[in-house]
Amino acid sequence: MALVVYVFATVLMLAAGLERTLVATGSDDNVVVIRRGSQTEIQSGIDRRQAAIVESLPGIATGADGRPAVSKEPVVLITLPKRDSGKPSNVVIRGVTPEGYALRPQARIVAGRLPRPGTAEVIAGRSIADGFRGAGLDETVRFASRDWTVVGIFDAGRTGFDSEIWGDAEQMLQAFRRLGFSSVIFRLADGSRFDEVRRAIEADPRLTLEAKRETRFYADQSEALSTFITYLGTSISIIFSIGAIIGAMITMYASVASRTGEIGTLRALGFPRSAVLLAFLVESLLLGLVGGVVGLAGASLMQAVSISTMNFQTFAELAFSFALTPGIVASSLAFALAMGFVGGFLPAARAARMKIVDALRAA
């Protein structure tokens, strides 16, 4: 039973970790504008004229230099070989402007420095630097027919940005021969006026764009994979739970058989059938609870593990950790108690239905 709860909790922690990583990637005051109907920045395309219109919208905050807090960014998917296996995997390359760095204060340089504008220099997220060949500090990665020097490593606090490589936006546009951007990101002067800005973008006939809060945008990206993981994990757990329920049932039947005399005595003393039923059900629920706690304790150790997998929605490699939330603790314990209840009900009913005389005779 503990093993089933361990699997159940671990899978939910995987989905929650993915969701938490992507949701934490965004900031609530930031808005991501992409082409209408695009699910991701990779699929999106915004030409320079449209980007300029978005940039001139009222309601956008201004940066310390007095310029609008807007970053127009190309986002491209490339393949790089993994450091350990050498197998190629997709990595997100993001062209960032100086405003773009200011929009993501959670991304801090932990080694090296920021790239100089107009050069073939990039910085790599910590997960990419650790996981891919050529992405470490002072190493060189090759994409878009050019060699790019990694001059800095940044830590974005276990968010999705940790799984990206950032370079100068204009350099990226030239290297990838792009005419337009993938997304426009800006900060709202007043976070509560998001709906107003969204309506202005979506109602403008020159713009075939849609705007989402950055948090929502990244949460949507986690949806497909986390839903898949949750369904898969729940299905596996349910199949495993059948074994655990049978195990609990055998344990409880053995418990009833070894205490037949005690059941008979209690019933003779005047304890009603319901009391016997309840006693065995409580024992079975406790058995489930112990299994649940042990399974959860094992699963909680998984929080120290960080894994990297393909996000189906962006097709990019994403590194994230298992996250144990109060909701997962509650649902895992509820699952364990449910297994205990189902496994214990028939033996408890048998104990309650036992004839007193037969039970006493067996004592």
Place this chain on the structure above:
Amino acid sequence: MGPSGSGKSTLLNLVAGIDKPSSGRILVAGVDIAKLSEGELAHWRAAHVGFIFQFYNLMPVLTAFGNVELPLLLTSLSRRERRERVDMALALVGLSDRVDHFPNELSGGQQQRVAIARALISDPTLIVADEPTGDLDRVTAGEILGLLERLNDELGKTILMVTHDPKAAERAHRIVHLEKGVLAD
């Protein structure tokens, strides 16, 4: 009294309300217990019958105190009242110094005394004893029978006892013989 298979225990079980007759009536203290439902019968047993078994039937995980307290859990008595009653019953059977002992820490005679205290605790109308000395040596059996006699003499408890032992039967006010399910006298 009666030979094995004569129906002694069956009769005892019927009178104590732990078995049901296929037909007929069982009148105990004016109540036809054959007509009671399962729930009513459980309630009736708790209020009117105290059981003493041949093999004591104590709960191995409970102390002497816990075992004696068991029938009181079905009443509305407070914890303090229960404690007072249990202490009194254990004192009556001479086990005040064994309150916190578990059954496996007690001798057969002491376990049967705990069972007698448990049978007494709810002040039942009737105490049924199925071979209460069947698993005890002669000396201990004598002590237990003496105790049952005291319950009858001093507390006025009605005791219905099944036994093979003529020595035990000697202590009874009335002896009834059973032959092949029929009362012989």
